[in-house]
Amino acid sequence: DAMVIQNPRYQVTQFGKPVTLSCSQTLNHNVMYWYQQKSSQAPKLLFHYYDKDFNNEADTPDNFQSRRPNTSFCFLDIRSPGLGDAAMYLCATSAASGEDTQYFGPGTRLTVL
Amino acid sequence: KQEVTQIPAALSVPEGENLVLNCSFTDSAIYNLQWFRQDPGKGLTSLLLIQSSQREQTSGRLNASLDKSSGRSTLYIAASQPGDSATYLCAVTGGGNKLTFGTGTQLKVEL
Numbered sequence A: 001d002a003m004v005i006q007n008p009r010y011q012v013t014q015f016g017k018p019v020t021l022s023c024s025q026t027l028n029h030n031v032m033y034w035y036q037q038k039s040s041q042a043p044k045l046l047f048h049y050y051d052k053d054f055n056n057e058a059d060t061p062d063n064f065q066s067r068r069p070n071t072s073f074c075f076l077d078i079r080s081p082g083l084g085d086a087a088m089y090l091c092a093t094s095a096a097s098g099e100d101t102q103y104f105g106p107g108t109r110l111t112v113l
Numbered sequence B: 001k002q003e004v005t006q007i008p009a010a011l012s013v014p015e016g017e018n019l020v021l022n023c024s025f026t027d028s029a030i031y032n033l034q035w036f037r038q039d040p041g042k043g044l045t046s047l048l049l050i051q052s053s054q055r056e057q058t059s060g061r062l063n064a065s066l067d068k069s070s071g072r073s074t075l076y077i078a079a080s081q082p083g084d085s086a087t088y089l090c091a092v093t094g095g096g097n098k099l100t101f102g103t104g105t106q107l108k109v110e111l
Helices: none
Strands: A004-007 A010-013 A019-025 A032-037 A046-050 A054-058 A063-067 A073-078 A088-095 A108-112 B006-008 B010-014 B019-027 B032-038 B044-051 B056-061 B063-069 B072-077 B086-093 B099-101 B105-110
Touching: A004 A088, A010 A019, A019 A032, A019 A088, A032 A073, A046 A063, A108 B105, B006 B032, B006 B086, B010 B019, B019 B032, B019 B086, B019 B105, B032 B063, B032 B072, B044 B056, B044 B063, B044 B072, B072 B086
Parallel strands: A010 A108, B010 B105
Antiparallel strands: A004 A019, A019 A073, A032 A046, A032 A088, A046 A054, A063 A073, A088 A108, B006 B019, B019 B072, B032 B044, B032 B086, B056 B063, B063 B072, B086 B099, B086 B105
16 A cells, blocks of 8 residues: 655746645655655655644745645645656655654656756 | 764675675764665665663574674674665664665675
8 A cells, every 4th residue: 555655746947837646654654755756866755744844944945845734644845846846756755853764755757948 | 963874885796695784883873773675776674773771683594783882883694695686775863764775785686
């Protein structure tokens, strides 16, 4: 049974055209994370929500925003995608604190034309 | 700033061989360390999680060890199989729920 679901799995957008990636979870976890992973690189944390509290990483570009309307869903909005934003975007959840395992979704591969 | 390094970057072994993947981290103030598997173009699958107070964890043919004071972890894979071919990522959790990843070891197990 899928626990962390990401839609779409593949997204193609044009340079500068806003795009939204979706993540949902059936685990009822408090914490949801968004990571960016470029080719052959380590995943890089963009931001996370602890319940409704939003925590942005200091080096996350302003171009990236997030929304969490309820416990189950979290969205990643890229306001004006550039060619450098092409990457795999990974959503993860954990029950509470950093002591808990993070469960990852299958990712959304974003292509920017 | 936490830095995680994995050696080797790539490894090719014949089927049946036992192997060890290495991970090192610079800041020993961690909550836990996780080993993940990533297949090409896919998300991450958690293999093992070791809490900072633990020394090792085992799951099937996998055994992970943690030496927090020296900033090192190893992932031991016994009797490797072609299905084990994937990239293996090590990650440590520090303050603020932040997971810092290494760049991974790409493993290929050949018939």
